Amino acid sequence: MPLTPLTPLAQAQQPAGGIAGWVADLVDTMGGPGAGLAIALENLFPPLPSEVILPLTGFAAGQGVLSLASALFWTTLGSVVGAVALYWIGVLFGRERMHRIWGGLPLVKASDLVRTEEWFAEHGTKAVFLGRMVPVFRSLISVPAGVQRMPMPLFLMLTALGSLIWNSVLVMAGYWLGDRWDVVGTYVGVLSKVIVVLVVVAVAAYVTVRLRGRSQDRQQRDA
Template identity: 75%
Template sequence: MPHLTLALSTQPADGIAGWAADLVDKMGGPGAGLAIALENLFPPLPSEVILPLTGFAAGQGVLSLGAALFWTTFGSVAGAVALYWIGMLFGRERMFALWARLPLVKTSDLERTEAWFARHGTKAVLLGRMVPIFRSLISVPAGLERMRMPLFIMLTTLGSLIWNSVLILAGYWLGDQWGVVETSIGILSKVVVALVAAALATYLAVRLKGRRKARHRRV
């Protein structure tokens, strides 16, 4: 059987890439699934490395393309379900109690977020599986809001299959240039983080301004 670590000998195979390559070499498809399950639980493990690398492995004959798609999607769903249970076990009451202790936020903000999720939760879970950073995080509010498990699994499976297919096929077609995918998705991840940071900064600025105005009125 071909070995992925040998196929990577012409380029760096240390760090995350080396770890994922070793898992796929030793376990095949289940190894790729395990890597992606862990990526869901620990977002610093980047799917933009693991998935194209798995596609490259399929191109090298280490595993079949069908096995790559099946096991990585299975791993995605398994990791997402674990996060869903964490959200459900943490519970709505604890979430509100924690929120009430945070500065510059109001309970009404969380209530509006709940109302938004009630209206758009299905789209949020489906599309969230295809957005860097939020791929993992979206499972937690789904658990907090106790989205029906069959619906959650269906949406997570579909969204994960689309995301995984794009990155795996990219790695499959690019061959030993699979690292290009990591660079492209890495840029997208930075854009997402920048947008979230900007939104948070705007929110905090509005809250601080509102507090100052309230103080002036009391004076």
């Protein structure tokens, strides 16, 4: 029985299982569109790590599986497609529903959401653009953009530019590092964890301030 020839990524002894193996199979089979599909899914399901998908795509470009231009084009297109899907989730969710849910949450005030909306109206363009380069938030930022009905042409432009920068850094890192592409994931993973910790600390501080404020209000009423 003739042996099946190894693909370039298989010849490079890339992981046969897990997310890296899945991405390697996609890129081996579909080339650039496979990388774009992986990144589109990463936007919709943030647990899929771009810090694995993008450097591995860059490594594949270095192995000749696809061109570097193709890697950047398809991964950026995938980022935009995934972001647009989340944008429309925000549109369908809607501002009125957001206010109803917010009003039922403990420890928050309607004025907090109004201030958040006012902030997004003033700084939304920077948030969407820069958010594409921040782990964790690069996917989530599309939802408030949809809720606030950011004009679609502006959203597409900001998303494409921000995603192109982020994708280029990680794809090029994988391209230059070669079979050490997985080093990128280590550093970006640490950054992601730091961001999550900062968010948790910020939420804990917010809740603490709210509880103290309610306690002081109750004491003033009792007095």
